[in-house]
Amino acid sequence: MAKMIKLVSGDGAEFEVEEEVAFQSKIIKDIVADADDVIPLPTVSSKVLIQVIEYCRKHAAVNSFPLSPSSSAAAAASSSSSISYSKPVSDPALRAWDNEFVKLNNSSLFDIVIAANYLDIEELVDLVLETVADRIKGKQAQEIRRQFNIENDFTPEEEEALRRENSWAFQNN
């Protein structure tokens, strides 16, 4: 009988998940004491927690089989000061699943990356950040602002200088 961990979302909903699923989160793994299996997560809403659990469940199933080397070992070995990306997911089926998983709007992605960062689920953070980076590439500032709902806080003077910088970047001949 698998050991169950109870996660409680910010809005009070309880989710019972297997230990190995919950342990995709390093934070949870660290703080699970012997007695207390109920872990309150006040900053994570149910909506987001469900998505995160879904991801963890999928990846726990894969990680438990040593055929594809677990990235958690690689991550543990690397230093925390440098940006080290966890090993790319080698299983093509899992990669395909991941790609489907992140077909979300930017607002949802934001929630997930915040939660994954908080829970220290490195692979999920990586996945979302990679997705975000892909969405940024090839876009000009205005488009990035629009897509990610970011306010332009430059002064008109600075804006003008930025326009010049940009026109240099985009000119040819």
Add this chain to the structure above:
Amino acid sequence: MPLKSLARELKEKRDGGGGSMSKRVVREGGTHGRGGALHPSPQPTRLEQRQGRWANLPPELLLDVIRRVEESEASWPARRNLLGCAAVCRSWRGVTMEVVKPPEQCGRITFPISLKQPAPRDHPIQCFIRRVRTTSTFCLYLGLSPSLQVQNDKLLLAARKIRRATSIDFVISLTADDFSRASSSYIGKARSNFLGTKFTVYDSQPPYNAAVSSGNSSNRRINSKRVSPRVTAGNYNVATISYELNVLRTRGPRRIQCAMNSIPVSSIEEGGSVPAPSGFIHTVNDQPSEVPILNDKEPVIQFSSTSLADSCVSVQSSNDAPLVLKNKAPRWHEQLQCWCLNFRGRVTVASVKNFQLVAAVDSSRNISLAQQDKVILQFGKIGKDIFTMDYRYPLSAFQAFAICLTSFDTKPACE
């Protein structure tokens, strides 16, 4: 409680096995943003209010994202994406400026200011210059040679040769459309004397931030993260280039000597470095009459009339002597019976304009032989109106371009 039943459902799903994503659960649970929740969402909490606010992304995550963008966009034209990131908002600009290293460290040109920062020490940055005779224009591009598709070539700087009564000016700009000195694209110029044997290179702004610091309100300290304040263009003498009069008319490359006023000799010593600007001063067309226009007697002008006592009479940052560059001596090729310079394939057409510059040092300085032998600037012809330009530390693209441009002026006294 509807949410508890959902938790039960997840449990049942687990018990039922199967690793594939269940669309049914997804739809019901509303895990996809598009799907919509089955159950009415609870009162907007503090959580909901935070959602979607990418501007509040924790700095370490923003750093991670921009690093990924930077690593994947190493070369142009993709590299311009980084300028997009730097123009989104202040925090993004700050992070992008942190992530993007100056050319000396990463060997890449990213922002316009990269053109005024030194190249790496170990390998040169390779560019080419295209001359357009009809308009007396010269364009500097990043890359080994012109690519098949013209739009793939990254234009770095452009220059126009302007004849004056007693001199010739090569006006250097960020764009090939505008060579006006009052324009914000104006970068600097190289001005010759009457004979075309001596040139002075002027930078439109101080070659490094130290010269600008002052209490003057119009001279706010340049912070590379901030987009900079308004100041009018100046003329800072950064180099003097002389071509030796070749009265005997002997064949071979012209003898060139460049005194780099803004680069101390110590920069090429062990552990040395060269000060360089970290951000642009952007010019605005207001009251140019405040600042005296260059005249031949006083090549360097002050920033403003209220600048501090340490005004920019000279741009030397230290008391050290300026670095002097001179032609690399050709080697006698016994078999071919001629003097040769090894351009390593980067120059393929014989021309009196071709040259290699190395540092001219005396033995009292702590500079290794290997360092002395390094070709700091190489320029030469590869085709009709196409020339390559390879430059390395401690030169910047602007300085290298200016030096090469002087080679285009005909020198009746030298040939």
